[in-house]
Amino acid sequence: MRVFLSITLFIFITFAVHAVGVDEKQLADPASEIRAQEIMKKLRCLVCQNQSIVDSDAPLAKDLREIVRERITAGDTDKEVLFFMTKRYGDWVLLKPPFDRTTIILWLSPVLLLLIGFFVIYRNQSHRKSLAVSPPLNKEEEKRLRVLLDERADD
Amino acid sequence: MKKFVPFAIFCFISLALFTGLSLNPGNIPSELINDPIPEFSLPIVGGESLGFSSTDVKAEEEVIIINFFASWCAPCYVEHPFLMELKNQGYKIYGISYKDKARDTNRFIKEQGNPYYKIAADKDGRVAINFGVYGVPETYVIQDGIIRYKHAGPIHEMDFEDKFLPIIKRMGE
Amino acid sequence: MIVESGHYALILACTLSLVQGIFPLYGALTGRGRLMRLSAPTAYGQFFFVSIAFGALMHAFIVSDFSVVNVAKNSHTLKPMLYKVSATWGNHEGSILLWALILALYGAAVAFFGRKLPKTLYVKVLSIQALIGLGFYLFLLLTSNPFERLYPFPMEGSGLNPLLQDPGLAFHPPLLYLGYVGLSVTFSFAVGALIEGRVDAAWARWVRPWTLLAWCFLTAGITLGSWWAYYELGWGGWWFWDPVENASFMPWLVATALLHSAIVVEKRDTLKAWTILLAIIAFSFSLLGTFIVRSGVLTSVHAFATDPERGVFILAFLFLVIGGSLLLFALRADKLQAGGLFAPISRESMLVINNLLLSVAAMVVMFGTLYPLLRDALTGDKITVGPPFFNLAFGFLMIPLLLVMGLGPSASWKRADLAGIVSRLGFVFATSLVAALAFFYMLGGGEIMAAVWLGLGLWLMAATFYEWADRVKLFKVNAMKRIRRQPRASVGMSFGHLGLAIAVLGMAGSSYWGTEQQKIMAYEDEINIGGYDVNFRDTNGIIGPNYTAVRGAFDIRKNGKIVATLEPEARLFSTPPMPTTEAAIYSTLMGDLFIVIGEANNKTYDQWAVRLYYKPLQTWLWGGVVVMVFGGFISLSDRRFRMGAAKKKIN
Numbered sequence: 012m013r014v015f016l017s018i019t020l021f022i023f024i025t026f027a028v029h030a031v032g033v034d035e036k037q038l039a040d041p042a043s044e045i046r047a048q049e050i051m052k053k054l055r056c057l058v059c060q061n062q063s064i065v066d067s068d069a070p071l072a073k074d075l076r077e078i079v080r081e082r083i084t085a086g087d088t089d090k091e092v093l094f095f096m097t098k099r100y101g102d103w104v105l106l107k108p109p110f111d112r113t114t115i116i117l118w119l120s121p122v123l124l125l126l127i128g129f130f131v132i133y134r135n136q137s138h139r140k141s142l143a144v145s146p147p148l149n150k151e152e153e154k155r156l157r158v159l160l161d162e163r164a165d166d
Numbered sequence: 167m168k169k170f171v172p173f174a175i176f177c178f179i180s181l182a183l184f185t186g187l188s189l190n191p192g193n194i195p196s197e198l199i200n201d202p203i204p205e206f207s208l209p210i211v212g213g214e215s216l217g218f219s220s221t222d223v224k225a226e227e228e229v230i231i232i233n234f235f236a237s238w239c240a241p242c243y244v245e246h247p248f249l250m251e252l253k254n255q256g257y258k259i260y261g262i263s264y265k266d267k268a269r270d271t272n273r274f275i276k277e278q279g280n281p282y283y284k285i286a287a288d289k290d291g292r293v294a295i296n297f298g299v300y301g302v303p304e305t306y307v308i309q310d311g312i313i314r315y316k317h318a319g320p321i322h323e324m325d326f327e328d329k330f331l332p333i334i335k336r337m338g339e
Numbered sequence: 340m341i342v343e344s345g346h347y348a349l350i351l352a353c354t355l356s357l358v359q360g361i362f363p364l365y366g367a368l369t370g371r372g373r374l375m376r377l378s379a380p381t382a383y384g385q386f387f388f389v390s391i392a393f394g395a396l397m398h399a400f401i402v403s404d405f406s407v408v409n410v411a412k413n414s415h416t417l418k419p420m421l422y423k424v425s426a427t428w429g430n431h432e433g434s435i436l437l438w439a440l441i442l443a444l445y446g447a448a449v450a451f452f453g454r455k456l457p458k459t460l461y462v463k464v465l466s467i468q469a470l471i472g473l474g475f476y477l478f479l480l481l482t483s484n485p486f487e488r489l490y491p492f493p494m495e496g497s498g499l500n501p502l503l504q505d506p507g508l509a510f511h512p513p514l515l516y517l518g519y520v521g522l523s524v525t526f527s528f529a530v531g532a533l534i535e536g537r538v539d540a541a542w543a544r545w546v547r548p549w550t551l552l553a554w555c556f557l558t559a560g561i562t563l564g565s566w567w568a569y570y571e572l573g574w575g576g577w578w579f580w581d582p583v584e585n586a587s588f589m590p591w592l593v594a595t596a597l598l599h600s601a602i603v604v605e606k607r608d609t610l611k612a613w614t615i616l617l618a619i620i621a622f623s624f625s626l627l628g629t630f631i632v633r634s635g636v637l638t639s640v641h642a643f644a645t646d647p648e649r650g651v652f653i654l655a656f657l658f659l660v661i662g663g664s665l666l667l668f669a670l671r672a673d674k675l676q677a678g679g680l681f682a683p684i685s686r687e688s689m690l691v692i693n694n695l696l697l698s699v700a701a702m703v704v705m706f707g708t709l710y711p712l713l714r715d716a717l718t719g720d721k722i723t724v725g726p727p728f729f730n731l732a733f734g735f736l737m738i739p740l741l742l743v744m745g746l747g748p749s750a751s752w753k754r755a756d757l758a759g760i761v762s763r764l765g766f767v768f769a770t771s772l773v774a775a776l777a778f779f780y781m782l783g784g785g786e787i788m789a790a791v792w793l794g795l796g797l798w799l800m801a802a803t804f805y806e807w808a809d810r811v812k813l814f815k816v817n818a819m820k821r822i823r824r825q826p827r828a829s830v831g832m833s834f835g836h837l838g839l840a841i842a843v844l845g846m847a848g849s850s851y852w853g854t855e856q857q858k859i860m861a862y863e864d865e866i867n868i869g870g871y872d873v874n875f876r877d878t879n880g881i882i883g884p885n886y887t888a889v890r891g892a893f894d895i896r897k898n899g900k901i902v903a904t905l906e907p908e909a910r911l912f913s914t915p916p917m918p919t920t921e922a923a924i925y926s927t928l929m930g931d932l933f934i935v936i937g938e939a940n941n942k943t944y945d946q947w948a949v950r951l952y953y954k955p956l957q958t959w960l961w962g963g964v965v966v967m968v969f970g971g972f973i974s975l976s977d978r979r980f981r982m983g984a985a986k987k988k989i990n
Contacts, residue, residue: 037857055723057300061581063725066574070265071300074291099298101197106725113714117724120706121732124699131168132691139677169672172616173665176623180658182709185716187634187650195721 038080047080050092054079055106063106196298196306196316203232203311204296208286212268217286218260224311229337230258232306233282234294236266237274239302241320248321248330249281257334258283264302265291309337342407345395346486349436352388352443353476355381359469367462368534375458378465379450385472386447393440396485397427406492409433409485413498417885425509426498431633431649432485434512438629439475441513441520446472449524449549456545463531464524471523474656482649501886501912501919507567511560515587518557522590522622524549525597526664529618533667536674538615543605546618548975550601554594555971561587562964570924575853575933575952577960580729585708586628589701593621596697599690607687607752609678613694616668623661624701630657631708682754689747689755696740703732734788741795741843744836745802749809767805771797782852782955789851792843799840807833831974835967842963848930848956855953861946869953871925871932872896876904878936878947886912888921891936891947895925907936930955 038044048065054075056067064072064079075096082092096104108114116123198204207219223230233249235242249259261282263271268287275285288294297306300318307315315333317325359381366374396409400423405411413430414423428437446468453461479485503509528546532538564584569577578584597617603610634650681687707724714722745768749760775794779785808814810829811821856868860875867873874894881888888910895903905923912919925932930953937948 053727055725061579061723061725066572066576071291074295078292078295097197099197099295100300101195101721103721103723106723107727108710108722108724113718113720114710114722117706117710117728118732121699121703121735124702125695125736128695128699132695136680136683139680169612169669172620173662173669176661176665179709180654180662182713182716183630183634183654183657184651186712187654195719 038084043083044080046089047076047083050079050083050089051076053093053106054096055104057100057104061106196313198298198313199316201313203306203308203313204293206293206296208262208288208293211263211271211285211287218284220311222284223260223308226258226308226311228258229307229309229314229334230260230283231334232260232262232297232308234262234264234288234297234299234302234304235274236264236302237270238266239264242274242303243278244322245303245305245320246278246281248323248326250279251326252334253281253283261285262293263287264294264299265289307334307337341395341398342404342486342488345392345399346484348388348391348395349476349479349486352385352392352439353473353480355385355388356443356469356472356476359385360466360473363462364466367459367466375462378462379454381469382443382446382450382465385469386443389436389440389443389476393427393436396433396436397424400424400427403496405494405496406488406490407485408487408489411489411493411496411498414496415498416495418498418504419884421506421509422504426503428512429503429509430498432479432483434516435475435479435483436485437512437516438520439472439479441516442468442472442475442523445521445524445549449527453545460528460531460535460542463534464527467527467530468523471527471660474660478649478652478656482652501910501917505567505571507563507571511563511567514556514563515560518553518555518560518594519587519590519625519628521549521553521556522594522618522625524553525618526622529615530664530667532615532675533664533671536671538604538611538675540605540608543601543614547598547601547605550594550598550618551971551975554591554598555968555975557587557591557594558964558968558971561591562961566961569957570922574935574950575849575922575931575954575957580704580707580726582708583628583632585704585729586624586631589704590621590624590628592697592701592704593617593624596694596701597621599693603687603690604678607679607681609681609687610691610694611675611678612668612672613691615672615675617694617698619661619664619668620698620701623657623664624705626653626657626660627705630654679753681752684750684757684760685755686747686750686752689743689750692743693740693747696736696743700733700736700740703736704729707732738791738795741799744839745799748803748806748832748836763809764802764805767801768798771801785851789847792847792851796840796843796847799836799843803833803836803840827977828974831970831972831977834970834973836970838963838965838967838970840963841959841966845956845959845961845963849954849960852956853952853954856951858949858951859940859946860949866949866951868951869930869932869955870897871902871953873905873932873934873951875947875949878944881908883910886910889936889939891934891949893923893934895932903932905932905934907934909936909938926958928958931957 051065056062056072059067064075208217210217305317363378399407427433565577600614630653779790865874876892888908890908893905903925907923908921922935933952935950940946
């Protein structure tokens with residue numbers, strides 16, 4: 012059994028270039044490690060889709076995780092670590108789109124669309140109300156209405 | 167008139183999607199265009215002595231190329247003939263072997279041919295990250311120590327004649 | 340031979356859909372009864388032939404006929420039979436064929452169950468359905484033919500992607516498509532109504548069951564995909580706002596709005612234009628989703644091999660179908676007579692708010708998904724819109740939605756007594772708030788949003804229960820009789836809302852109070868997580884059908900007693916060589932314990948990298964959705980939805 016196990020593992024280890032990311036050294040200081048993980052959650056794994064480098068198994072993600080830890084140990088602030096990444100890979104590496112002149116419409120879209128929606132509904136309702144309000148009855152029509160109502164009551 | 171709004175919005179979206187068909191979302195342009203190359207110093211493949219450094223690259227007067235490659239990278243075999251062609255046309259290609267075993271890199275060079283003026287080994291991939299590399303192969307065109315152009319992925323036949331060569335030639339002038 | 344028959348059957352189905360789309364419709368518009376009578380037979384015929392085509396393709400996969408390009412690319416003799424079968428739809432061509440099959444299935448179903456519909460509407464609906472099908476048949480035959488042959492053919496296939504060999508993933512597409520594609524029926528009904536120039540309560544009664552059916556399947560399909568991601572991807576995530584996930588979520592949001600909007604049309608004969616528009620938009624999102632996945636405009640883990648040529652075809656088709664129907668809407672919506680008015684506070688207005696919030700949510704998700712593309716096209720910048728944006732935007736819209744969901748069912752039609760509602764439910768609201776804060780502190784506090792979602796989930800649960808109790812007058816005499824007599828649609832609603840409340844609590848629990856530990860463990864090491872003591876006992880080497888693996892054994896103890904043994908695996912597949920992890924999960928009502936094993940830490944293979952997660956209330960997420968779908972099916976079984984009933988009521 013042990014021989015078999017060793018052979019299996021040997022095959023596995025040889026392919027470790029595509030390592031499963033369960034294995035790296037975390038920072039000694041737990042507070043720093045938590046900070047590191049928070050930053051990692053913000054960075055996109057460049058060769059996967061919509062995954063952060065924390066969640067990805069890709070080798071490049073692992074390298075980037077190590078770099079985040081190194082930068083924190085070197086004394087960078089959170090902003091500086093993120094800048095280190097965007098300097099090399101652009102804003103694309105951030106999972107959260109930046110808040111600038113062009114993305115403002117994206118960030119405000121829920122509020123804007125809601126307001127537009129409310130406005131449309133309000134306009135619709137008042138329009139319909141004005142359609143439904145009928146002019147008051149004149150004397151002739153009032154008499155006829157009363158006659159009709161009396162007839163109805165007799166049924 | 168209001169009832170045409172959904173139709174209008176849809177037309178706009180269709181236009182965007184149609185344009186999107188000709189774009190490539192996976193191709194991230196380099197952030198470092200027109201920036202100086204990052205400082206680095208890498209050893210030769212399979213040894214300790216200096217392969218080459220950023221100082222060497224900056225000292226070059228002509229346009230040169232830096233190519234990140236690996237023996238385990240299938241597309242690298244595809245672009246190899248074009249690198250040989252560049253060498254034949256007189257361009258200096260600095261090769262950086264990315265996360266590769268020395269023995270495998272040497273085998274790759276021996277079997278495929280050596281297009282490189284100098285080769286260095288980036289075993290842990292850090293220099294690559296400083297260049298903004300996110301996969302291999304990637305090729306950079308450098309002039310006076312400034313990054314002028316980046317090509318991510320293998321250089322295909324079409325790219326070579328229509329894009330790559332003209333760009334390099336234009337820079338040389 | 341079978342493959343060629345399948346190919347021929349596909350061509351026949353295509354021709355029939357052409358006939359079905361044009362002639363009966365022409366007949367309905369010009370009053371030619373004989374042409375109109377072509378509808379049903381062509382619908383049945385089309386379904387028959389596309390079933391044969393699908394069967395032929397499936398047969399090719401089952402016998403591993405590698406002379407068919409599709410089979411050679413996507414299958415392998417070593418694949419277990421279940422996955423050979425599911426490989427039929429696990430590729431681009433096969434999945435489009437599945438689309439066409441389900442489209443035809445729904446068409447035939449409408450042809451059968453809708454026999455009591457007014458004849459002209461019946462014909463129009465089936466014709467639209469056929470024309471959509473025609474688009475798909477042409478797409479198949481012209482750009483994505485699943486029956487292409489290969490010569491010389493290989494002795495072995497090349498399709499053995501281990502990630503696709505999973506039961507959850509095998510059934511995810513059919514379930515999803517039954518939902519996605521089912522929305523085509525409401526679309527056809529909507530366009531049919533626009534051509535007729537009439538939408539009334541009867542129309543809404545016809546449409547509701549089909550929408551409900553599609554909605555149930557869509558909910559189940561999306562959740563199955565989520566659940567698969569949860570146990571397969573190794574760290575307990577279940578939603579990433581990936582473009583393809585969004586592509587299935589957008590139709591779901593609109594379908595939910597549509598479901599509620601149709602109720603208003605049926606009960607109060609109003610909100611017609613809005614409902615028609617929603618029906619068109621829901622299916623439009625289904626088509627849009629199909630485009631996004633296959634054209635390469637957005638990259639995604641899910642994306643099939645991308646091909647811009649196919650992209651152009653789908654886009655043209657999209658433009659015709661969606662653009663055409665929206666144009667028709669713009670031109671004909673005026674014909675729909677506006678119905679009754681309602682007060683600013685009434686059940687109608689609450690449903691309008693519901694509509695609005697869900698529609699805005701769908702639009703925001705679409706905007707976020709397409710924004711990178713728009714930005715790239717306009718400025719060339721590459722930007723990522725990831726979970727941080729979606730969570731914030733979507734969460735923002737969900738807060739008022741959950742609040743209104745608790746109030747809506749208690750509001751009366753036309754004009755609701757706001758003071759009455761507030762006094763009755765105000766007490767419920769206050770209680771849920773207090774309970775939420777209590778639980779929040781018991782669980783150790785945390786982010787403020789955690790308390791908010793906890794509160795909203797409890798509120799919805801309490802308000803739903805209160806409304807039901809009030810309706811059946813729970814504490815008065817003869818309550819059981821009233822409970823049994825409740826119309827199924829109402830029971831369905833209560834279960835639906837309750838299910839969502841449970842799911843929200845599950846999401847809050849696992850997202851905000853989850854814990855994680857990453858350690859190098861040696862044999863006999865013990866870790867405490869989530870109240871459990873986890874002891875790492877042993878590892879073993881395993882040989883699977885097409886992989887080798889290391890299996891770890893972990894004993895889970897609570898209060899000293901062993902409650903479970905978890906055996907996570909680190910697998911290595913052979914063709915193509917790919918390592919994967921199989922997490923081991925211990926699920927209880929209170930939470931999930933999740934273990935993933937990684938690499939050995941040393942050459943003697945007695946120290947291993949291990950990741951452990953505890954996710955509180957995770958089961959509530961899946962359970963809640965099951966309750967929602969259950970509610971949907973209960974509603975569906977309401978006798979009032981029997982097709983005949985509508986006609987009787989009018990007379």
